[in-house]
Amino acid sequence: MAKTNWMIVAIYLATLVTAIESTIVVTATRSIVSSLGDPNLTSLIFSTYLFSSALATPIFGRLADNHGKKIIFQIGLLLFLLGTILCGFSVSSWMLFGARIIQGIGAGGIMPMTFALIGELFDITTRGKVMGLNNSAWGIASLIAPLIGGLILRQLTWHWIFFINVPFILLILVIVQIFYKEKAHPTVPQSGVFQQYTSLIFGLLIVLSGIQLFSTHFLLGISILIAGMLILFRFYRKEKKKDSPILPVSTILIRDFRLLTICVFLINGALIGFQVYLPMWIQTELHLSPTSAGLALLPSSIFFIIGSYYSSKLLIQFGQKRLLQLVLSGALLGFLCLSILPNTAGYSTLLIFSSLLGFFIGTGVTISVISAQAYATTQNLSTVSGFITLCRTLGQSFMVTFLSVINQQIFLLKNQQLAGYHSVYLTISLIFIALLILVSYSKKSKERVQSQ
Structure with a gap:
């Protein structure tokens, strides 16, 4: 039991450092560009990390099934550590560019392994709780990363926003080496x-x-x-x-698995849209500080954790299809309300919707991942986990870009009655209507998770 608890710590810290690395750089972008003298870095700092992590994710998933999760997890951590150190020591834009690629590849090895390890180490009744705790790292990172980044920049140089991760990565490597005893895993020739x-x-x-x-x-x-x-x-x-x-070709051929990966793609995309445009609403319409705008996401993060924590129990109680219908309906109602709320809606009102959407999205994300992962076998668990992670990454990348186009087109129309974020939430509502219809008219699936 103690070993399992230590692995929970390792999995959580691994998720937290990759999540922080995705957001903390925002606070240092201006300092990095000014220091290295290359304005093109503004977009490259983010795109190279996201691109390389997305490209590496399915590959590391397959390699883990061939060679074992432990060694691939450690390789991902070591690559992330190397990239982090090189980022901190970067003296030119090209060095930072290359270091971010290495760091992103490492993150691509870490993220699917956290999902695969949760799927391996915990049964269905515990898996949702652990996954909920693990998912909370993203919400916590979005809140603390800007604060930590600002503090570091006031006291030190931008190089230290990378170095801060080094001791945590070393700790994770030690925990995994000592406490994770993987069963003998024969190498599969290819x-x-x-x-x-x-x-x-x-x-x-x-x-x-x-x-x-x-x-x-x-x-x-x-x-x-x-x-x-x-x-x-x-x-x-x-x-x-x-x-x-x-x-995972054999798993992708399963109709219910494909439906669940669509849910992962779209629900995670909706989540990123909510997190981007709610703070924008608060700053542009209520004229509150960026701190207040960021804190508006705190109820969402808290209820995301709560929804994830109880998702396994709800999944067993209601069944996969019915629970997805309830969750999608609740999220749809929330996004529809946001799409018609007046621009001057009070801060407390937005906090209520932040809480509700956090719960429904948190539940939806977790049950989609758990249910999809249930179709994996012991031979392809890491490959399936990598594919699910890739769907999540692509969903967020596509939706944040697609929703920005919707937002920009509304501003071009100069319609004062309809703000850009209203159109974004209306678009998400329409997507959720289509997803709800797709889930509702799908044939009743076998509740695989109940037997695990």
Whole structure:
């Protein structure tokens, strides 16, 4: 039991450092650009990290099933540590650019392993609680990272926003080495694996590039996005014929699994849209401070944890389909209300909706992941976890870009009765209506999670 508790600490810290690394850099962007003298760094600092982590995620998932979770988790941590140290010592924009790529690759090895380890170490009744605790790291990071970053910049240089992670990564490595005893894992021989990985990376890179261009060059972005999806579909067709595919082909063929990954994609996308535009609403319409705007997300984070914590119990009580219907309906109601609330709605009113949406989204995210992971076998648990993580990352990347286009188009219309964030929440509502219909009209699935 003590070993399991130590692994919970390691998993949580691993998630926390990757989450903080995604947000703390925001506070130091101006200092980094001024220090290194390259204005192009503003976007590259973020895009390189997100791109490289997304590209690495499914690959590390497959490697873990072939060679063992422990060694791949440690490799991910070591790469993240190396990238972090190089970021801190960077003296040029190109050095920082390369270091962020290494750091992102490491994060791509860490994130799917946290999901896979939770799936391996805990049964269904405990898994939701642990996953809820683990998911809270993202909410906590969004709150504390700007504060820590601001404090570091006042007392030290921007290099220390990277160095602060080093002792935590070393602690995680020690815990994993001492307390995680993995069962003997035979190496699975593969042929042509390099070509498979190259094809997957190329397709994902095209898709991510299309998403990035979507908001600034709409037609070019959508064309590249479609081309990337076609490349990935062709790659998937080839994977179905492989003896050892690097994607969880046998699991993807299951209809209910595909539905759940769509839920992961869209619900996580809705979450990022909510987190971006609620603070904007508070600052532009209520004219409150950035601190007040950030604190408005605190109830969401708290109730996200609560929803995640009780998700397993609710899943067993209501069943997968019915609970998804309830959660999606609750979130839909919340987003619809936000889309029609007057611009001057009180701060306390927005806090109430922040709490409600935090609970419904937290529950929805967790039950989607748990239910999807239930379709994995002991032989492909890490691969499935990596695929689920990739769906989450792509969902957030696509939705934050797509919603920014919606927001910008409303401002171009100069319609004073409809603010950009109203249109964003209305768009999310329409997406949730479609998702609710999709879930409701799906055939009743086998409740696999109940038997685990």
